[in-house]
Amino acid sequence: MARVKGSKQYRMRVVPDRPLYTWAVLCAFIALLGFMVFLSYEYGRREGLALKDEVMRERDSARLELRDHARQIDAMRQHIADLEVGREVDEKATEEVLVTIEGLQNRIAELQEEIRFYKGVMLPNVDEKGLRIERLDILRTPDPNRVKYKLLLTQVVDKHDYVQGGVEINLLGRPEVLAFTSGDPGQVGAGAAEAAGSESSDPRTGSIRFRFRYFQNIDGELTLPDGFEPEEIMVVAQSSGRNAQKLERRFAYSLGDG
Secondary structure, eight states, X not given: OOOOOSSXXXXXXOOOOOHHHHHHHHHHHHHHHHHHHHHXXXXXXXXXHHHHHHHHHHHHHHHHHHHXXXXXXXXXXXXXXXXXXXXXXXXXXXXXXXXXXXXXXXXXXXXXHHXXXXXXXXXXXXXXXXXXXXXXXXXXXXXXXXXXXXXXXXXXXSSOOOEEEEEEEEEEEETXXXXXXXXXXXXXXXXXXXXXXXXXXXXXXXXXXXXXXXXXXXXXXXXXXXXXXXXXXXXXXEEOSTTOOEEEEEEEOOEEOO
């Protein structure tokens, strides 16, 4: 048989044209995809509502306790007034009642602070949102060269996803502007810079890891070298991920009772 010269010949195959079948498959795929998206949204919504309900219950419980303590204060104040009118109060009873009132007032102040804190986390109304270095407390220990620290980190956002990263606690002071950094929580940031007039960190220490949704407390200890006079504390927090942030905040060195 003679060969035909020219372009290459391809074998042809006849297939049925079924446009309705193709559209049916496409519609089924789109419907399945939409159903999966709905399930994911519904699951996230239910989880968020459950967590929000839990926080709201804690807030309501704090409010009830606040009202109860306020009623107790009013009752004790009335009791003191009755005793003073009747000249029947003695010095010891008065002292005990006043101590109780002071304790209740301090508790009320703590509860009010907790309510403000929960409102700030759950219902943020500030322009600067994201990771925040909220508070740092330095507490005494029986060892004069050793102190405790309590660091509070928060996240102020409209949608609370987990934030994670690392934080460093640097203690600055004299002589010669020495500085040293905390290590992991519960460990000591030992060592100080030797270079005069410069700030550096101990190469043996690293950042403290954090991961939270609303807030996280970080506790640990620091050891002060002999002769070192701390003046201020610099906290540096670095988050990771798509919306990474780096924050720096300085605190005056002030010791509280642990």
